[in-house]
Amino acid sequence: MMTSDTIAAISTPLGEGGLAVIRISGPDALAVAEKCFEPLGKHSKKPSEAQTHTIHYGRIVRNGQTVDEVLLAVMRAPRTYTREDVVEISCHGGLIPAKMVLETVLQSGARLAEPGEFTKRAFLNGRLDLAQAEAVIDLIHARTELAARAATEQLAGRLSRRINQLRDEFLLALAHVEAQLDFPDEDIAPATAAELMAKLETGLREIEQLLRTADEGRILRRGVRTVIVGRPNVGKSSLLNQLLGRDRAIVSHIPGTTRDTIEETANIRGLPVVLIDTAGLRDAQDHVEQEGVKRTRTAVELAELVIHVLDGSEELTQADVLYLTEFAAKKRILVINKTDLPRRLTIPTHLLQPALSNRTPSAPTPAPTPVVEVSCVTGAGIELLKDAIKEAVWSGEISAEMIEIAINARHQQALIRARAGIAQAAESLKTGRGLELVAIDLRDAINALGEITGKTVTEDLLDVIFSQFCIGK
Ligand SMILES: Nc1nc2c(ncn2[C@@H]2O[C@H](COP(=O)(O)OP(=O)(O)O)[C@@H](O)[C@H]2O)c(=O)[nH]1
Numbered sequence: 253m254m255t256s257d258t259i260a261a262i263s264t265p266l267g268e269g270g271l272a273v274i275r276i277s278g279p280d281a282l283a284v285a286e287k288c289f290e291p292l293g294k295h296s297k298k299p300s301e302a303q304t305h306t307i308h309y310g311r312i313v314r315n316g317q318t319v320d321e322v323l324l325a326v327m328r329a330p331r332t333y334t335r336e337d338v339v340e341i342s343c344h345g346g347l348i349p350a351k352m353v354l355e356t357v358l359q360s361g362a363r364l365a366e367p368g369e370f371t372k373r374a375f376l377n378g379r380l381d382l383a384q385a386e387a388v389i390d391l392i393h394a395r396t397e398l399a400a401r402a403a404t405e406q407l408a409g410r411l412s413r414r415i416n417q418l419r420d421e422f423l424l425a426l427a428h429v430e431a432q433l434d435f436p437d438e439d440i441a442p443a444t445a446a447e448l449m450a451k452l453e454t455g456l457r458e459i460e461q462l463l464r465t466a467d468e469g470r471i472l473r474r475g476v477r478t479v480i481v482g483r484p485n486v487g488k489s490s491l492l493n494q495l496l497g498r499d500r501a502i503v504s505h506i507p508g509t510t511r512d513t514i515e516e517t518a519n520i521r522g523l524p525v526v527l528i529d530t531a532g533l534r535d536a537q538d539h540v541e542q543e544g545v546k547r548t549r550t551a552v553e554l555a556e557l558v559i560h561v562l563d564g565s566e567e568l569t570q571a572d573v574l575y576l577t578e579f580a581a582k583k584r585i586l587v588i589n590k591t592d593l594p595r596r597l598t599i600p601t602h603l604l605q606p607a608l609s610n611r612t613p614s615a616p617t618p619a620p621t622p623v624v625e626v627s628c629v630t631g632a633g634i635e636l637l638k639d640a641i642k643e644a645v646w647s648g649e650i651s652a653e654m655i656e657i658a659i660n661a662r663h664q665q666a667l668i669r670a671r672a673g674i675a676q677a678a679e680s681l682k683t684g685r686g687l688e689l690v691a692i693d694l695r696d697a698i699n700a701l702g703e704i705t706g707k708t709v710t711e712d713l714l715d716v717i718f719s720q721f722c723i724g725k
């Protein structure tokens with residue numbers, strides 16, 4: 253599918269920099285560039301005369317005036333990002349030159365691109381499938397190298413290949429079922445039924461395997477929400493700074509300094525961990541601090557992990573006990589801080605037991621809360637704490653293979669529907685409920701899988717996905 257109009261946008265971030273790039277894509281990309289670009293120097297050509305994938309030095313001209321000195325890259329369809337004709341103009345970085353070049357390009361006949369429209373065209377023109385287009389967003393937003401690596405694997409089509417193989421298998425099964433439906437008088441041969449059943453079961457196992465990567469996918473994309481709590485002055489803000497490797501939060505010996513919550517992403521063993529520093533929990537005297545305490549409780553409720561900090565140089569207080577009890581049901585790590593000072597703290601072991609209240613009797617007994625001793629002044633124990641955080645949120649090794657597939661929430665939803673369809677089809681087959689039903693459920697599953705790569709997709713879904721992009725991508 254070729255789109256009829258030609259779009260343009262600044263593809264580099266807004267702000268000051270060495271270069272900014274204005275990207276133009278569409279059937280008139282070369283004509284638009286021709287109107288505003290004047291080649292300089294003996295190797296430079298007009299866009300209409302330029303060979304594909306060549307770069308030309310010259311200037312952008314508007315009403316006879318030079319707007320900027322630029323390099324212009326000409327890439328003719330189809331070997332381009334969008335599979336349309338693409339021109340990229342590298343001009344001087346900075347808000348004004350980039351904006352003026354863009355304005356000139358728009359005056360020359362291009363339309364301002366919508367967020368994600370270049371990548372949407374790449375999808376519509378078949379250069380990327382939907383899972384790969386999503387990987388472009390993941391890659392742009394990646395906050396650790398591990399997250400970027402996972403996005404790169406998806407962009408290279410690793411997930412898409414697994415999904416397409418699975419879908420092909422089910423299409424084959426459907427073809428068998430439909431062929432059988434053409435002979436309604438004959439019952440399905442037992443051998444054929446067994447073969448079909450085996451196919452469905454293999455498919456189900458593969459779906460389960462993919463679904464198991466959802467946790468990793470969520471962590472890599474969104475980070476692990478981790479809230480740092482404890483009574484005032486135990487060293488919460490100091491710990492945040494230690495884990496970030498820089499001073500972000502104000503550290504003060506005056507209790508109650510941190511009144512608002514601070515959110516920063518740290519890279520912990522490759523995992524993006526969103527650390528939330530909170531106001532200390534205590535019976536706040538003044539109004540602003542009370543609000544801070546309220547926000548702390550909300551932050552704890554939303555968090556996937558709680559880091560509860562205690563002051564090792566002081567005896568356990570009533571407030572400590574209260575919060576040890578209050579957060580017992582959360583996944584948590586206890587940090588005993590200030591090990592550089594003489595130790596006065598002791599914690600009764602019963603306070604380290606995780607709460608059992610909301611667990612089923614058959615569930616395995618959870619391990620006691622991990623305790624890590626650190627000093628935020630000397631940095632002692634911080635590496636052990638990082639291990640403990642990784643251990644708490646990520647099961648097993650973090651290996652390259654583990655992140656080759658890491659599905660997102662949309663893939664997860666589609667796979668759950670596919671699983672239901674296949675399970676239903678298998679059930680119908682087993683109980684001899686008729687091949688029509690088997691065919692219907694198989695088709696549902698095939699469609700659900702097709703949504704992941706965009707083989708079956710609605711305009712609404714496309715809007716949702718591409719609106720997450722920034723302009724220029
Ligand atoms: N000796 C010592 N002092 C610390 C340590 N960590 C923090 N502090 C001090 O404890 C005080 C409170 O620290 P802060 O991080 O603001 O605590 P918060 O109120 O829990 O955020 C400050 O004076 C810090 O310098 C530590 O490991 N050892």
Ligand SMILES: [Mg+2]
Pocket residue numbers: 488489490501502503509510530
């Ligand atoms: Mg603080």
